[in-house]
Amino acid sequence: MDYPHIARQTSRVLSSYLTYQAVRVVVAQLSQTDPPLAIWLNGFSVTGKIQDGERYLEELLRERQELALRVMTVREHLAENILDVLPEMVQAEIHQANTQQRKHHLERLTQVAPSELASWPELES
16 A cells, blocks of 8 residues: 555545635635625636645635735635544444444345244244
């Protein structure tokens, strides 16, 4: 397993997701202070470009530099405030989700249909 490669890919995905969250924050802020600009940013962001956070920011810098800088500032702030607790949260969530998946799978495997019970008279009391 190539752990460094997986870590780099995970970092890119997380960075893009934080870009998306930063855009949501900026759109919410702008909807209170400058609704037309919020509508513009929302329209610019829904084209699918935001899947790649860095490409999105490059394009936003060309279109509206002040918005791109604001999104980058918010993204950095989000990263500073969540990345310390994120490893434990992710590990705990994955552990809990895996446990739930195994539990549901075991329940499905051990369920017996009522028609099958009828063929087992020794189970009737």
